[in-house]
Amino acid sequence: MSEKKTTNIILFSGDYDKAMAAYIIANGAAAYDHDVTIFHTFWGLNALRKDEQIPVQKGFVEKMFSRMMPRGADKMALSKMNFAGFGPKMIKGVIKKHNAMTLPQLVEMAQEQDIKLVACTMTMDLLGLQKEELLDGVEYAGVAAYLADAENGNVNLFI
Amino acid sequence: MSEKKTTNIILFSGDYDKAMAAYIIANGAAAYDHDVTIFHTFWGLNALRKDEQIPVQKGFVEKMFSRMMPRGADKMALSKMNFAGFGPKMIKGVIKKHNAMTLPQLVEMAQEQDIKLVACTMTMDLLGLQKEELLDGVEYAGVAAYLADAENGNVNLFI
Amino acid sequence: MSEKKTTNIILFSGDYDKAMAAYIIANGAAAYDHDVTIFHTFWGLNALRKDEQIPVQKGFVEKMFSRMMPRGADKMALSKMNFAGFGPKMIKGVIKKHNAMTLPQLVEMAQEQDIKLVACTMTMDLLGLQKEELLDGVEYAGVAAYLADAENGNVNLFI
Structure with a gap:
């Protein structure tokens, strides 16, 4: 086990302001030399979607969610x-106006700071999201991987 | 103090998707051999209500909430x-379609895995919920009991 | 580092019920002899606003938010x-009816129990809130101060 402090954030929310809060804390913790993971589940997965439309095969309900x-x-x-x-x-x-960062800029900064951005594979399945639709560099895992990180974590948050 | 890791979740939300997330993490943590407690407060208490109507005496406002x-x-x-x-x-x-579990199935699984399901007595009072209306096997406690668990917890989340 | 347990709550939400939950946990933890901090950010800052109108200079958008x-x-x-x-x-x-405490009473009790009430300066800027508009005795800090507290915290919650 390393001596580095760790911050593990579950981003469940699909709200712009809540995702901003998550990414501001995450980027702050990375600057503070923590190992940081953001585990995106349910509506939080939308923060990782590419902004163009990606042609993938989907069922009817999955298409509606998309x-x-x-x-x-x-x-x-x-x-x-x-x-x-x-x-x-x-x-x-x-x-x-205040020279603060937008959410897409915060996501980019997180990637530059080597924050681990994880997409929850189970909820991707439920919502019909496919890997091609998400940003490059995202990792894919389930709740077991989250718990393995979080059980030794210093700052664990559900947002 | 036991050597077992512990997960303590406060379920405040009455949303189906948020309660699903809480119960998926809780069941995962139990499978991962954590001692797990879900402390239900405010709207989260609704996840513990029996689905039939239970005849109990209530005041007017409590009846409206119910x-x-x-x-x-x-x-x-x-x-x-x-x-x-x-x-x-x-x-x-x-x-x-994806053979995942519904929320009532997740609650049942939690009970089978001996996850401690606690109902917050203070908010039960506020919302006029009575023990007869909640599932069998639920425990009743207040914020002091939550803190006693959480202060030594590994994964503490507010959902 | 002191031996006292610590509770660090981020209050992001501007909802009455969520703020009640935050302040009930915080007051409980203080009674339980924890060092307690509530870090107010985004809509959670509204819990710290004085209830009268304070004459301060603001830009147009900031005035609308206010x-x-x-x-x-x-x-x-x-x-x-x-x-x-x-x-x-x-x-x-x-x-x-149940002799419970309202949110303003809970905030007052928190101040009496020496709970550290912090306002996030970055989001104050974004929403155009000024120190004159917030309660006396509030401290002002950013995400770095939050992380310094939380990384050694026992109970860390995002509400």
């Missing part, structure tokens, strides 16, 4: 005050 | 894309 | 069954 869910971090909605998409524009406006 | 809240795991709504109940049908459809 | 967000703990909405403000009235009714 269409209704946001394609990539930039298209996610706010948990509060979404106002049919106006809220995210306000947030992105203030992010720009 | 009627408006889902009676049992099977009737809970999705946190996203609920679409007036169509979302849960889609999820249950894909669960069946 | 107006749309609840001014203080008492005005926050429920995560479920809010029913245009009727849900919180029901909850406050049952809180009174």
Whole structure:
């Protein structure tokens, strides 16, 4: 077991603001020299979707999920005050004004900092998401892999 | 203090998908030989309700809460894309298709694996839920009992 | 490093019921002799707002956020069954009936128990909240300070 501290975040939420919080904590922990993993499950998987449409074979219900869910971090909605998409524009406006980072920039920074981005294979199955639709460099695993990391973790969060 | 690792989950949410995530992690941790506790509070208590109506005496507001809240795991709504109940049908459809487990099956599995299912007595009072309305085998405790478990816990999550 | 156990809660949510849960756990942990910190970020900052209007200079978008967000703990909405403000009235009714504590009372108790209430400066900037608008005695810090506390924490929760 290494002496490095570890941070393990489960990102369940598909909200822009919650995913921002997850990635800000993760990037902070990596800068703080933690080993960091973000385990994306359910709606959190959308943060890892490529923003273009990828031609893959899907069943009917899986196709419906794919269409209704946001394609990539930039298209996610706010948990509060979404106002049919106006809220995210306000947030992105203030992010720009204050020189803060957008969610896609935070995801890119996480990859540059070697944060382990994991996609939960079981929920990918349920929602009909395929590896071709997710960002390059993502790892694929299940709840056992998460627990193996988290049981020795210092900061474990469910977001 | 035993050498066994422990997982302590607070289930606050009354959403079908979030409760599924909680029970999947809990069952995984139990299979991984952790001592596992799920502490149900606020809307998370609904996952423990029996699905039939139980005749108990209640005040007016408590009766309203009881009627408006889902009676049992099977009737809970999705946190996203609920679409007036169509979302849960889609999820249950894909669960069946992929031979995954429904939430009531996950709760049953948790009981078979001796996961400690705790109902928060303080919020039961607030929402007017009585022991007769909850599943057999549930334990009753407050925040002090949760903290006694969690302060030595390995994986602590709020869902 | 002290031998005292520590509880570190990130309060991201602006929901009355979730903030209640956070403050109940925090007050319980303080009574249990933990060092307790609540780190308020995003909508969770609203729990720390003073309930009167404070005259401060703001940009247009920041003014909109200020107006749309609840001014203080008492005005926050429920995560479920809010029913245009009727849900919180029901909850406050049952809180009174059962001699439980309201959210503003829980915040006050936290201050009396020396729970460290921290406001996240980065999200204050984003939402245009200024120190004059928040309760006296609040501390101001960023994600690095949170991680320094949490990496040695016993109970770390994201709410």
